[in-house]
Amino acid sequence: MAADETTINRLNAIAYAFPRHEQTFPTLTAHEIERMRRFGEPRSYGDGDALFETGKPGPGMFVVLSGSVAVTQRDGLGHVTPVIDQGPGQFLAEIGQLSGRAALVDGHADGDVETLLLPPDRLRALLVAEADLGERIMRALILRRVSLIQGGAGGPVLIGPASVGNMARLQNFLARNGQPHHFLDPDADKDAADLVARYSASRADLPLVVCPNGTVLRNPSETALAMALGMIGGHTRDKLYDVAVVGSGPAGLATAVYAASEGLSVAVFDSRAFGGQAGASARIENYLGFPTGISGQALAGRAFNQAQKFGAEMLIPVSVKSLDCSKASGAFALATECGHTLHAKSIVIASGARYRRPAIDNLDVYEGRGVWYWASPIEARLCANQEVVLVGGGNSAGQAAVFLSGHVRKVTMMIRGGGLGASMSRYLIERIEATPNIDLIFNAEVVGLEGAETLERVRWRSRLAPDEFTLDIRNLFLFVGADPATGWLDGCGVQVDRGGFVLTGVASDEGARAVPQLETTVPGVFAVGDVRSGSVKRVGGAIGEGAQVVAALHGFLADDGSPTL
Template sequence: MIPPPLPPHLESRRAQVFPVLDARDRERMQRFGEVRRFRDGECLVAAGQPSPGMLVLARGRVVLSRRDGLGHSVPIVEEGPGQFLGEVAQLSGRPALVDAHAMGEVEVLVIPPHRLRALLVAEADLGERIIRALILRRVGLIETGAGGPVLVGPPECAGSVRLEGFLSRNGHPYLALDPAQGGEAASLLERYSPRAEELPLVVCPDGSVLKNPSESTIARALGLLPEGAFETLYDAVVVGAGPAGLATAVYAGSEGLRVLVLDQRAFGGQAGASSRIENYLGFPTGITGQALTARAYVQAQKFGVEMAIPAEVASLRCEASGMPLTLELTDGRKVRARTVVVASGARYRRPALASLDRFEGRGVFYWASPIEARMCDGEEVVLVGGGNSAGQAAVFLAGHARRVRVLVRGRALAASMSSYLIERMAASPRIELMMETEVVGLEGSDERGLQRVRWRHRPSGREEEHDVRYLFLFIGADPATEWLAGRGVALDAKGFVLTGAELADGRAPFAFETSLPGVFAIGDVRSGSVKRVGAAIGEGTAVVAQLHAYLASAATSESRRSSTREPSEPVRPGEGAWHVANQPLH
């Protein structure tokens, strides 16, 4: 047997990554799939192609290989009877990340995605072992870059940083090659002769090459976005895949509602970029925002929630009371829903600095992930902000940068930052705290990006300028509610969504309901919300009971309207009573 190339920290969990199911386990799985047979050498699964689902081996052996768009194919593991093929992509039917070929005659039980989700729910103990293996396999693929696109370009170029951030935050494997190291990367650049703005080149698993593609373009090329129109009438569409939106998705999906989640960037929101969350209940040693939200992302898919990322909402439309709501996306597609949950959070605030947009992604960043930390290794960086996100980022970057100057406009941190972060910053010899100080100027070039930063001490007016290539901005965020403008959803003076008792519009709305019936708001985007991960998750959970109540009320009203119609009166499209129950509607 070919030993799988597991990363060191997964080696001790080999039995969990590649479990062997006994005869009783396989018997319990029979009702969820169908038996198929393959000849020697036949392909069961092809990288980059939609997978038929999870394949459980009953007879014969299968070899799995990782293949990239450059034509390399490397065997990674051989599996036999009682083992199964698959990772988290099989929960939603997305393209496979590896090739699988039969070694001799092979018989497998094919469990398609919707039946796999049913298996995980119905057979809890067996489902626990399966989903743990699926998650650990995806972790291994991410850490080795297996099955993903190959990014070819200088690691510091804006396009490379942008696409690496998109793929990593969405939990998708990729491999980055620096052409300065020679080899195939240099040969590719010579062959395609891209201009600087066309970097990086992205080699997809099917061998096609994209030049500095947008996030939507690469997502479609990798099969991460659903194609065509959304033809389903969803019980709930959640706009935003941060902690609040993911909490709603998990609980609503687990209670039988048909749910779609839309996000224009990545799951996790701002919390997903947090290097470590230490004050969230149940994690005494802390957990990264990426790890916490990635678990929720997989959990939502387990319950049948559909995900569309990146997908940006342009507007919300309500034709008439009691009729389905319509969300219009920027790509022209439309989504219909009985209820909408606004969990779009907030956008990073941008200071009024000349040339700021010129250096965004080229020295100026609004989050600090391992990708940015790698670039800052041994460098001197400046970080602006006095909240918890700023403190977490400063501590994280101090583990990589030579020095981290933290600039804060206020006179003290106690009102805006948790005490444990203040203490940790004070204990770090690499962090220099500069109070009542603000950035006033940036300098650099189109070729080299940001080169110098100038700041001013506000009380004295004294200015300093230093050679700094990396500036991190954590100065708060503004609500992402422009897509609600003029759509009947009341906002406060700062643009946050008003809900519940704040409305005073003569109705008796639910606590998280907006001025537009059937539209709810939770998390950071809601006026008066507590801007903390735990609070967002709590609101995302609590709103599900209100969705059920609203849908039940709407069904009752529709039933009454139907009973008062004359026998000859036709039912208009989109009308008709429907049943709300804690069972799958899909």
């Protein structure tokens, strides 16, 4: 009876953790498995053998033919959490295995096990060739990643006070990239306090990050953390791609999806996370097909998974340092901050824009310590039930204000202009006007920040009078526009306008061929989305340009021939 009760309790726990259990862990029929055999290869494992391990590149998707596999999740502190046992007719993988990224869980054979292994490229081929079966598998892969994130039991452990600015930086990075993680406060957890005492020499070392393999990182950069977690999938450095897309906001993701789905080999770079600025939007309500709205993270996540399904290689986070347009080797060359060079026949600039840093006294002192450039659930928790100031009058500012109003006592919006009509969509203006805890101050600007270790006060003034005022505020949100991220283009011949945005559709020489609308002054280099001069600066417009540029890519590649390295 005790064994039966244990089994029942475990099944109940699984049902609670995976409320869409049948979709998350479907069982394939014998006929469906037979259809999959041409995409896989048989693999056998003995009792206790590892099929995949956390932090190591996953070999692909396993279909269990006989036996049972125990799937568990672990963190760097040695905690192991059972996830599920899978038997005949079930398959083992999550969305990361589309690109061979590091596994997020461990899988060990429970007795002798016979499987069918589908490597990432063959798994992608199955999803495309077997549409109905591929839909079920794709849904399951996505739901499994979501469940692992929501479970909060495995992945890296971030250790440090929640008030440490770099804690929010790393939490945002992991959340934006769909990586399971959790954090511990050393003031409340003895094990965390012991680790801080052992590894941390100063506050600058916090947060500590304990990776699942036991490696401890002191306040790491995003790239260092990604490398330690195996987030950057393997790619062939000497491969010649049809197109390299720099930036994975809505425009870059759209380019990746449409180009890869049409058979082009695609590599996508981004220095931080997929989704760009749109990925930080709490709710997008004016994008076609989503009448109830969708978060920027959800929209970007769907596109990210879709791009991987069609074979686009996502190199995130990898920063591009420079672009060589000389084509000395017969192709464009992209140098990365990692010291590697990638070659492509064509380039799509989709690097968007960087959040603008206004001229405010002591701004750099309080960044990450009360000054924020986006409003996610992480920042919302930090300022719950407080009063906050939000600077900006565009759509991003409006979306952030509405989102924060559900978590804080009051949002004070400061707008440099005399109204919102010229810069914000009407539906957002109406939402703001109807929200009782959002106050508007027009013709105003923040001029200084004060505080000891963290932000404590904001100084502001009216643009119509010289008087200064002070507000006791611990959290300031800045949404004051953005500057184009085009520094990596210096020296390659791509022309920009006076604001630094990339010019397109302009011939570089008199009498030259007709230039496609989205092509820059360098043939074979295209620009889409916010980084392009004259673009609409809306999510829908960026996605449209990302789709539109693929036709121009096909035209260029057909005319340019096939360069080889």
